[in-house]
Amino acid sequence: MYGGNFPGPTMPIDRSVDRNILVLLGSYLCALNLQFSRMAPLMQRCGDLMQKEALITNEAERKLT
Numbered sequence: 001m002y003g004g005n006f007p008g009p010t011m012p013i014d015r016s017v018d019r020n021i022l023v024l025l026g027s028y029l030c031a032l033n034l035q036f037s038r039m040a041p042l043m044q045r046c047g048d049l050m051q052k053e054a055l056i057t058n059e060a061e062r063k064l065t
Contacts, residue, residue: 017023049065056062 053062053065056065
């Protein structure tokens, strides 16, 4: 769909709903997704460095990395 946003904005917390296991699981999944999105740049950089580690032959550069 043109101009569509996925997955869209987060839903507001509805305090009138009883907190059952599905509500708690949904809250956990939203929080987990937020943490993964915050860690994505760090994981990308670590993956790049780990792939290139074998190519670094200078000991000083290896320590800096």
